[in-house]
Structure formats: C-alpha cells, structure tokens
C-alpha cells in the first residue's frame with residue numbers, strides 16, 4: 001500500500017514539475033545537476049540530457065559569479081546557509097547562448113540536494129524600468145532646444161536606461177522621399193559599419209515597415225529576417241531582436257522609433273505598447289515643434305521679403321526717378337547716353353526681380369512645368385558661359401570650363417539653362433575683380449547613370465553656418481548683404497525646384513577657404 005502511495009506521489013511530483021512555468025533545478029551540494037524540468041530547458045537553453053550530471057555553476061551562472069555561488073553551496077552543505085534558504089533571491093543567470101538574464105529564485109534543501117525554483121523576470125524588470133525611461137523621455141522633451149536635440153535625448157534614454165545596444169529615431173523626409181535617421185544611440189560603442197545608415201528607402205527595413213503600415217513591428221531576429229536590408233551587418237554586430245513603433249502627428253505617420261536587442265526574442269505585447277507610448281510622446285512633441293518652427297519661418301520670410309522689397313524695389317526705382325529728373329534738354333549727348341544706360345540697367349534689375357517673383361508664384365502654385373527633351377549639357381553650359389563672359393570681362397574675371405565634348409541628358413533645356421545662368425551669374429556677381437570661376441561637368445563616377453556638374457568661384461563665399469538657409473525664399477547671406485551686392489534671394493529657390501523636378505540634387509560643397517562651390521547632380525534619364 002505504502003509503496004503504491006509513495007510512487008503515486010512521485011509520479012504526481014514529476015507531472016507537476018513537467019508543467020509548472022518555473023524552472024526547477026535540483027543539484028547535489030557539490031553542484032552536480034540531478035533534476036532539470038522543461039521550464040529550465042526553456043529558461044537556460046540546455047536540454048535535460050545536456051544538463052543532468054553537469055556542473056550547475058558552469059551551466060547557469062556567469063563566470064564572474066561562479067566562485068560566489070560555489071561558496072554559497074559550501075555554506076549550505078556545511079549546515080550554515082545564512083539567509084539563502086526559503087527566501088526570494090534575485091540573481092543574474094546565464095543562458096546557453098551566452099546572454100544573461102535576471103531571475104528570481106527560492107532555494108530549499110532536502111538532505112544532500114539543493115532545489116531551486118527560478119523564474120525569468122526580464123519582462124517585469126523591463127516594465128518597471130520603462131516607467132523611469134518614460135519620465136526621462138518626458139523631461140528630455142521638455143528641456144530639448146530643438147527637434148534634433150529632442151531626438152538625441154529620446155534615443156539616449158532608451159539606450160542608457162533600458163540597456164538596448166542600439167536605438168534609433170527615423171523620420172520621413174518628404175522633400176527627398178527617404179527615411180532619414182535623425183538620431184542613433186550606440187550604447188556599448190560597437191562598430192556599426194554597414195548598419196548605421198543615414199537614410200533608407202521609405203519601404204525598406206524595420207523603419208520603412210513601421211512607416212508604411214503605421215503600426216508597431218517586432219522582428220524576433222533581424223539577423224535571420226530575409227526582408228531586412230541590414231541583416232548581415234546586424235548579424236556581424238550581434239544585434240538580434242528589433243522593435244519599432246510609429247511616430248505620428250494626428251493620423252499622419254512621421255517616422256519610427258526603433259530599438260535593437262542583443263538576443264533573439266519572441267514578440268512581447270507589453271514592450272510594444274510601452275514603446276508605442278513613448279513614440280506617441282515624441283509625435284506630439286514634433287507636432288508642437290513643427291507648428292512653432294513654421295510660425296518662426298513665416299515671420300522670418302515676411303521680414304526677409306520686406307527687406308528685399310525695400311532694397312531691391314526701392315533702390316532701382318530711386319535711381320530711375322533720380323536720373324530721369326536729371327534729364328533735361330541742356331545735357332550733352334554723352335551725358336544723356338550715360339543717364340539712359342543707368343536707367344536701363346535699373347529697369348533690368350526690376351525686370352529680373354519680376355521674373356523671379358513670377359517663377360516663385362508658379363513654383364508655389366505647382367505650375368512650374370518641365371518639358372523634358374534630349375539635350376547636350378556640355379553645349380548648354382558652353383552657351384551659358386559665353387553669355388556670362390561679357391559680364392565677367394568687365395570685372396576682369398577668368399572663366400574656366402572643364403567640360404566633355406558632349407554630355408547627353410534628358411531634361412528641360414530652357415529650365416536647365418535658367419539653372420546654369422543663375423549659378424554662373426551668381427558666381428560672376430559674388431566674385432570681386434580678378435577672381436576665377438570654374439565650371440565642370442562629367443558623368444558621376446560614384447553614381448552610374450548620373451551626371452555631376454559644379455560651379456566654383458573664388459568670391460565672397462557663404463559662411464558655413466548660413467548654408468542650410470540658402471535655399472529659403474528671400475534669404476541672402478550676410479556676406480552678400482555686407483558687400484551691398486543687389487539680389488532678391490529668389491534665384492536659388494527656383495533653381496533648386498527645377499533641379500528637384502528633374503529628380504536631381506543641388507548642394508553647396510563643404511569647401512574650406514574663400515569662394516563658393518555649388519554641386520548639381522542629375523540623373524541622365526530625367
């Protein structure tokens with residue numbers, strides 16, 4: 001009878017140990033494993049067959065803690081367990097794949113055997129740490145001086161306080177139709193070559209998927225995800241699980257907040273909702289900030305418009321009126337001729353300004369049309385240079401051209417000529433006597449199917465800090481204003497729009513020293 005009863009209890013105990021969610025590990029006081037249930041297999045990664053008979057310290061204790069652990073077993077064996085038994089203890093355990101995990105455990109001793117029931121508490125700890133992160137993020141957003149600064153603070157808080165090796169904030173750049181990484185935190189200073197991309201196609205990778213679907217995505221293992229463009233780099237760096245949550249402004253998705261962990265992990269609904277909550281804070285912040293920046297921008301544009309009108313409209317008008325007043329019948333023919341020439345050039349300035357304003361109006365209404373045709377960019381640039389040589393000659397400027405014999409391209413000949421005239425005309429206008437202007441164009445060595453074209457001068461230059469504002473309506477650099485060179489600050493706005501309608505780009509090269517270099521890149525196919 002008794003035997004049957006004991007056997008039945010044993011069977012039940014085994015059945016219970018097989019189904020409980022806590023890992024059950026039993027070991028001798030010398031540290032040899034004698035029991036290992038399925039939850040222990042899942043928690044620590046070793047199968048029962050691999051674990052039984054093994055050294056428990058080697059299996060589940062990180063190397064740096066093993067001596068301490070063995071010392072604890074010795075104390076238990078010596079009958080002096082101190083405060084180790086029957087209490088909930090927290091310690092850091094080791095998984096078979098090398099990652100560490102926080103576990104909560106209770107130890108019991110029966111005879112020569114130490115029994116441990118352990119539970120992985122990563123998710124619980126993560127939840128409570130998230131509350132701290134949320135507070136840090138909100139504080140960071142309140143203290144941020146700009147959207148970029150805010151982005152840096154958010155990814156920093158996620159990395160430092162949550163322990164994610166890499167966290168990123170991506171926003172969709174409507175001008176360039178690309179996802180752009182605004183801020184990235186690399187917690188452990190890993191070499192992120194191949195992973196730390198500055199931009200990605202709007203539908204590529206985790207940021208693209210989150211942006212496209214407007215919902216959170218969880219990738220259990222980036223290194224194994226076939227659709228991930230960064231999977232090879234991720235595998236090399238040791239980045240595995242990835243989570244991204246959408247950043248929204250109202251119903252519009254602005255971008256994605258993404259974090260990368262260093263082990264593969266199945267989807268965790270709590271973490272997704274916590275990250276989504278943070279992303280929502282960021283979205284609200286960006287919405288507020290954009291409204292403020294827009295208001296500041298409008299006020300600035302208004303100021304710059306008024307400055308432009310006062311100078312550029314009033315000056316030539318004053319010259320015309322003043323000179324007309326001097327025209328009387330007693331003037332010598334030569335003097336009369338001079339006066340008429342002055343009136344003519346002021347009228348020309350007004351006419352250029354009217355053209356620029358008309359182009360701007362077309363641009364704003366979206367009716368600046370492009371009529372593409374096959375053209376030769378080298379010939380177009382030669383023609384533009386020939387026209388500019390007349391003005392350049394009066395200032396004793398040297399104009400150099402480094403152009404191929406032909407450079408075929410599909411584009412709008414009139415509009416691209418307007419771009420060339422503006423860039424070369426500006427180079428002439430902003431370069432003092434005796435300077436040099438160099439125009440080059442060639443197939444872009446770095447980008448097959450593209451041409452790159454530059455206009456460089458040795459003139460008054462544009463201060464580096466002002467270059468980002470250059471393509472804004474009515475903006476004039478301090479160097480141009482100080483040199484009292486007339487202009488409307490509209491040519492480059494129109495120029496950039498024309499180039500973008502050709503799917504190309506324009507930028508001021510980061511060159512040191514005096515002068516300015518504009519670089520235009522255009523796809524050959526238009």
Ligand code: ADP
Pocket residue numbers: 422426427430457459460461462470475476477478479480481486487488489490491492493515516
């Ligand atoms: P504008 O020349 O009529 O003022 P643009 O839009 O063509 O208008 O140029 C905007 C501003 O950019 C100019 O006012 C000037 O400050 C600066 N800029 C453009 N090209 C040059 C250049 N080659 N060298 C120095 N400054 C330049």
